[in-house]
Amino acid sequence: MNGVHDMGGMDGFGKVEPEPNEPMFHADWESRVLAMVRAMGAAGAFNIDTSRFYRETLPPHVYLSSSYYKKWFLGLEEMLIEKGYLSREEVAAGHAMQAPKALKHGKFDLTQVERIMVRGKFARPAAAPAKFNIGDRVRAKNIHPTTHTRLPRYVRGHVGVVELNHGCHVFPDSAAMELGENPQWLYTVVFAGRDLWGADGDPTLKVSIDAFEPYLDPA
Amino acid sequence: MSDHHHHHDHDHSELSETELRVRALETILTEKGYVEPAALDAIIQAYETKIGPHNGARVVAKAWTDPAFKQALLEDGSKAIGTLGHVSRVGDHLVVVENTPDRHNMVVCTLCSCYPWEMLGLPPVWYKASPYRSRAVKDPRGVLADFDVTLPKDIEIRVWDSTAETRFLVLPMRPAGTEGWSEEQLADLVTRDSMIGTGFPKTPGAPS
Numbered sequence: 001m002n003g004v005h006d007m008g009g010m011d012g013f014g015k016v017e018p019e020p021n022e023p024m025f026h027a028d029w030e031s032r033v034l035a036m037v038r039a040m041g042a043a044g045a046f047n048i049d050t051s052r053f054y055r056e057t058l059p060p061h062v063y064l065s066s067s068y069y070k071k072w073f074l075g076l077e078e079m080l081i082e083k084g085y086l087s088r089e090e091v092a093a094g095h096a097m098q099a100p101k102a103l104k105h106g107k108f109d110l111t112q113v114e115r116i117m118v119r120g121k122f123a124r125p126a127a128a129p130a131k132f133n134i135g136d137r138v139r140a141k142n143i144h145p146t147t148h149t150r151l152p153r154y155v156r157g158h159v160g161v162v163e164l165n166h167g168c169h170v171f172p173d174s175a176a177m178e179l180g181e182n183p184q185w186l187y188t189v190v191f192a193g194r195d196l197w198g199a200d201g202d203p204t205l206k207v208s209i210d211a212f213e214p215y216l217d218p219a
Numbered sequence: 220m221s222d223h224h225h226h227h228d229h230d231h232s233e234l235s236e237t238e239l240r241v242r243a244l245e246t247i248l249t250e251k252g253y254v255e256p257a258a259l260d261a262i263i264q265a266y267e268t269k270i271g272p273h274n275g276a277r278v279v280a281k282a283w284t285d286p287a288f289k290q291a292l293l294e295d296g297s298k299a300i301g302t303l304g305h306v307s308r309v310g311d312h313l314v315v316v317e318n319t320p321d322r323h324n325m326v327v328c329t330l331c332s333c334y335p336w337e338m339l340g341l342p343p344v345w346y347k348a349s350p351y352r353s354r355a356v357k358d359p360r361g362v363l364a365d366f367d368v369t370l371p372k373d374i375e376i377r378v379w380d381s382t383a384e385t386r387f388l389v390l391p392m393r394p395a396g397t398e399g400w401s402e403e404q405l406a407d408l409v410t411r412d413s414m415i416g417t418g419f420p421k422t423p424g425a426p427s
Binding site for chain 1: 311
């Protein structure tokens with residue numbers, strides 16, 4: 001979706017502000033949110049792409065004015081409500097009032113912590129040979145899906161070169177909408193900065209994205 | 220009340236609305252039997268104590284001292300790191316990109332916050348915030364200036380936008396004047412930002 005989360009190339013957000021000796025968390029609640037998102041995802045309440053989509057669908061003014069973990073919290077709460085794991089009445093009351101909905105992988109307990117400290121595996125067997133080879137010129141499709149996608153706006157319509165092939169992976173556009181894993185080939189595609197940003201762009205700049213095959217046409 | 224509830228002991232009037240809402244959610248998830256609070260504590264503890272840039276620093280220092288490891292690392296980051304017993308386990312599809320005198324690499328996630336957690340820990344706020352995400356792909360030299368980093372004008376800047384399952388780690392150049400240094404000494408020079416591409420390793424002898 002063309003949401004405010006798709007920020008590559010936008011102007012006006014100001015300077016980057018590194019924080020010397022930044023703490024891991026700026027408040028205790030941030031760490032609880034991180035842990036709840038990891039735990040409920042691992043318990044099977046949602047997949048990572050769906051959780052990203054819920055954050056993206058926050059109203060733009062909320063997205064832009066909320067801190068990172070606040071966005072995680074708002075997305076988590078809404079997602080769990082919509083999926084039936086809790087109700088708005090429970091959220092308002094601050095207590096459980098209804099029977100729980102069964103989790104795909106059961107309760108998240110201590111025995112499962114170690115397993116989630118490493119990223120999940122998203123590689124899948126290929127259903128068909130890769131359409132593109134290293135060195136091929138490809139054009140990022142000019143598409144504007146209203147649902148989740150990992151094709152950022154700033155490359156759409158532009159020609160780049162396939163540089164790496166990462167194999168077949170779960171396709172976020174499908175997985176986020178719970179339409180199945182629909183695995184697709186994944187490539188690193190590199191673009192010249194001036195192709196993206198015009199003649200005023202930095203002549204020394206190259207930018208790559210990791211693009212799933214359905215995002216690309218031969219060029 | 221068990222240890223993991225120590226954070227509930229304050230007067231609620233001191234708490235922000237967000238904090239109250241987060242606590243309420245945890246209460247509901249616990250009461251419904253979805254999560255065990257002690258497991259949440261353990262997740263947080265792991266991020267606070269085990270997972271951090273020291274993991275990436277060890278990998279970089281090893282690559283600086285062992286050409287065969289460096290080659291393996293650039294060919295398949297996850298596999299090469301998997302051979303090191305003394306760093307955190309790493310997920311699939313970690314790609315290590317090497318800085319050279321001709322090319323400087325920088326990593327961003329314009330769409331959200333993709334980051335090599337196992338190697339660098341949780342990302343800093345600036346990495347996840349709008350200024351960095353919006354500008355890194357269009358004006359990386361301007362972004363680097365915000366970090367007081369200046370590169371030669373003719374050096375290529377390669378920005379890796381982490382839009383999919385791949386995670387990227389920058390292998391910075393080994394600082395001059397470190398001949399004969401041990402891996403442990405070298406690892407102390409490797410900063411988190413140097414592995415994102417928004418900084419350089421520390422200079423030997425400079426105050427840290």
